[in-house]
Amino acid sequence: MPPFGPPGELIDSRTRIAVVFGGRSSEHGVSCLTAADVIAALDPLRYDVIPIGIAPDGRWVLESSDLDRFRITEGQLPQVDASGTGIALRASAAGELVVNEPDDVPRTLGQVDVVFPVLHGPWGEDGTLQGLLEMADVRYVGAGVLASAIGMDKEFMKTALTAAGLPQLPYAVVRPREWEHDAATVRETVTALGYPVFVKPARGGSSLGISRVDSADQLDDAIDLAREYDPKVVVEAGAIGARELECGVLEGVGGGAPESSVLGEIRLVDDSPHLFYDFEAKYVDGSAVLDAPAHVSDEVSERLRGWAVTAFEAIGAEGLARVDFFLLGGDTMVVNEINTMPGFTPTSMFPRVWAATGLDYAALVDRLVTAALERRTGLR
Ligand SMILES: Nc1ncnc2c1ncn2[C@@H]1O[C@H](COP(=O)(O)OP(=O)(O)O)[C@@H](O)[C@H]1O
Ligand SMILES: [Mg+2]
Structure with a gap:
């Protein structure tokens, strides 16, 4: 809603908040669950909510505010579905969110007051989305670019x-080059930490890709599993x-x-x-x-x-x-x-x-x- 409406029209003084959720990381479903709760908690008298889902393939979707389907059903986590409705969304330097709909007609969502990135994992919690919002001069909830990336x-x-x-805890970092060219040294370094160890994707979350490894013969499989989530892996002494x-x-x-x-x-x-x-x-x-x-x-x-x-x-x-x-x-x-x-x-x-x-x-x-x-x- 523009700040000045035609004469006689009520001016909407509510805060415009874009809630962005889903995303390209393996924590997509968890983010959808949270978004439904966050949106339900925003007082509609004070907030004009624009729910924006990011599908696992990266397409952005304007959702309706009825997020009831974003619940766990039969043990399955919810997912943003972009089939047929994908929009390209970008933040303009004027602080506006602009969508290109499938027919390629750009439509601005207008100036949003604030974005709530309810996103976990890479491409959301890691400073990338935050960077887009910084470029557009848009305010957003949570950590900035560097803190997000470090965290x-x-x-x-x-x-x-x-x-x-x-x-x-004592730990070792396993970089892609090291694992691919000198796995023997990696195995020695890990042995020096002492088993059991925990093997984790460096930029993961929700425990996905993490294994507890009790002996050397399980290490390679655990590193390979973690590398399905992130080519960089961290191995940590186990706090049993x-x-x-x-x-x-x-x-x-x-x-x-x-x-x-x-x-x-x-x-x-x-x-x-x-x-x-x-x-x-x-x-x-x-x-x-x-x-x-x-x-x-x-x-x-x-x-x-x-x-x-x-x-x-x-x-x-x-x-x-x-x-x-x-x-x-x-x-x-x-x-x-x-x-x-x-x-x-x-x-x-x-x-x-x-x-x-x-x-x-x-x-x-x-x-x-x-x-x-x-x-x-x-x-x-
Ligand atoms: N070094 C460790 N010793 C014992 N348990 C661990 C260790 N590291 C991780 N865990 C277990 O794995 C879970 C997830 O690990 P964490 O490092 O928190 O990764 P994530 O970022 O995926 O949450 C922890 O909550 C804990 O139960
Ligand atoms: Mg954790």
Whole structure:
């Protein structure tokens, strides 16, 4: 809606928000689930929502606001369907979103006030979409280009967190060239870490492509599996029997310091068929239990909440992040990772820890959008 309507017409003063979801990464379905919940939480009296789906093949689709079909049905995650309706969408330098529909007629969506990229994984959570929005001078929810890229890449995330003094598990990076030309050295390096190890795609998420490897004879298969998601792989010493604790962080209000939530804990139920918190346990069969707040001592809670804020600042995050930890035996703790667009359905850990801290789902979504609207575009 233009800012000035014809005489007598009501001016729509609602905030125009484009919610972008789906995407080209393997976390497409998880993003669709979240988008349905985020859109449902946006007050229609205050927000004019433009839902934009990105199909797995990269085509953009203008969706209707009825996102009821974006639910898990019969164990299947939802998907954006671009068949026949694909549009090319670009952000113009004037801060407008422009669509070319199949008949190639460009149509501008007009000036959006803010974009909420509800996207996980590469081409969404990794700074690429953020770069497009920066080029167009459009405000958006969450971390900027560099923080998104660092948070997505487990190699550079570890480097940034180490520089900030945060303890982590021993690890090795397996680059494509090394694996393809000198696998023997890679196997030696991994053996030096000591089995079991965890093998992960460097820029993955939702546990996809991750394996626990208990002995050398399983290593090659695990690396090959991880490489189906990302040619760069990270191998980490296994924290066996560790507790998994997670903390939400929000950008401070009015330029204040970032705020941390109470901690949450993920536990696999006793009869869970899973060796760790893998994709199925996370989203499909519900064999993981989330405790929020986690049952830990005040010392552990305070220390990890402090580390969560340090991690947020170490990568230069904005908006939101979830920082995950392992509590090893005794009170030894390490950081596992930071996520700049954490899972965000009402039953996901990030909203759960904020609810336990006193911010309910709708208030959380509202705070994220408000922070994005208040921040200036360009270099910050
Ligand atoms: N080094 C490790 N030791 C023990 N468990 C691990 C380790 N790394 C990962 N895991 C298990 O795998 C899950 C996913 O790993 P994570 O590094 O968080 O990847 P993602 O980015 O896909 O969430 C963790 O939640 C944990 O259950
Ligand atoms: Mg994780």
